[in-house]
Amino acid sequence: MSIGNEEDAITVSGVxxxxxxxxxxxxxxxxLSLGVPQGCVYGLLGPxxxxxxxxxxxxAGLVRPDRGSVSIFGENAGRESRRRLGMLIEAPAFYPFLTAREHLDMFARMNESATMVEPILRRVGIGYAxxxxxxxxxxGMKQRLGIGCALVGRPDAIVLDxxxxxxxxxxxxxxxxLIVDLAQRDGIxxxxxxxxxxxxxxxxxxVAILRSGRMAAHGKVAxxxxxxARFWINVDSPQTVLERLASRADAGDGGVYVRIGRDDAPELIRALVxxxxxxxxxxxxxPDLESVFLSETRREPQ
Structure with missing residues (x-):
């Protein structure tokens, strides 16, 4: 399955x-294949x-795939293309004897971005410390600092675990x-x-929902x-509706759930009247995302 295109920030192909x-x-x-469009917030879900x-x-380049490829802004993932990524993978680890400012200064020197230190300290909410x-x-403070370290190199995309x-x-x-602001204001x-x-x-x-290393579902959250979504009706004779609609209807929550497309709902109401x-x-x-998540991850693999 091929997902993604050359305009994606991150493309994963058959990994x-x-x-x-x-x-x-x-x-x-x-x-696994997926594409993360530029400028959006993309959620990765799964049990x-x-x-x-x-x-x-x-x-992030910490593990090599056995097969497949990863590209970053249209280029094969490598040392240079990964410079466009800021990454916070799993629990951040720091030198306990250094301060937050010293950590950011260290990363800023590597990225020649010393002017970013003070704004980032304020932006991630640890300026006071x-x-x-x-x-x-x-x-929690370490988590904030970790995101700050990921941002100090002025990345075009950021990966957060x-x-x-x-x-x-x-x-x-x-x-x-902060996350919404990074995407909407900064285009990250x-x-x-x-x-x-x-x-x-x-x-x-x-979002993309993974199950057993495969794609279970993906697309816009909405x-x-x-x-x-399910169509629900409260009627004076639910048994009559259940018999009339047969396999398309189920009783539930004091009414009847009907498996029907949105365009067909007005005709159904007219027919019942x-x-x-x-x-x-x-x-x-x-449903909420939790309901969709449970539905997709509990379904038997194809």
Whole structure:
């Protein structure tokens, strides 16, 4: 399956990766392809063991794929093209005896971006602790510093693995605002992996749901949710409706769920009214991302 085009910030094509040998070998990625469009926030979802972390490591150059390829802004992933990426993969590790400012200064010297240090300290919300040693930082503060280090090289795209890990509710709100701001104001492409589905639904324009190293579902969040919307009606004679619609209807939540396209809903309502069935309420019920995630990840592989 080919997904993506030359305008994507990150393109993954047919990537496979096994760990181990012989009968004990584990296939973490099984011919996975996806494309991350430029300038959007793209969520990478999946249960534990789905291959998310392996994919991010391959994009970052920390793991080599057995087969397939990765391109970054149209160029084969390599040392030079990866300079356009800022990356925070898994839990960030720092020198405990250095301060936040010293860490950013170190990365800034490597990227010749010394003027970025102060703005980034403020932007990731640790300006007040800029001169404290990292040994005294909480997990959430380290997460913020890690994102700061990923931004100091002025990347065109940033890869974040669980960016809200360790943050309190206020911190999650601030991180959500930062991620959206990076895409909308700065035009930075954001690829993030997260288990907080509600946050992903709020900040991501597109998502990919992985299952057993393969693509289970992908697309715009609004499209995925709308694609699993169900039409529900509350009528005075639900049994009559169930018999009339047969395999297209199921009882539920005090009414009847009907498997029907949006364009067919008005005709259905007209037909029921003409059959002297009183309709008290009719509405489309759109699931949240958690419902879609569970539906796709619990489905038996093809």
């Amino acid at each position: 496979e990766k096994r760990f181990g040998w012989g009968v004990r070998a584990f296939k973490a990625l099984d011919g 534990n063991g789905a291959g998310k972390s392996t994919l991010l490591r391959i994009i 800029a001169d404290k040693k990292v040994a005294a930082f909480s997990l 669980e960016p809200t890990n360790g943050l309190d509710p206020d911190g999650i709100l601030e991180m959500r605002s 492409t954001v690829l993030l992996s997260s288990h907080l589905l509600d946050e992903v639904e709020r900040v991501c324009e597109r 499209g995925l949710l709308d694609g699993q 003409n059959a002297n069935i009183r309709i008290f309420e009719a509405k489309w019920i759109t």
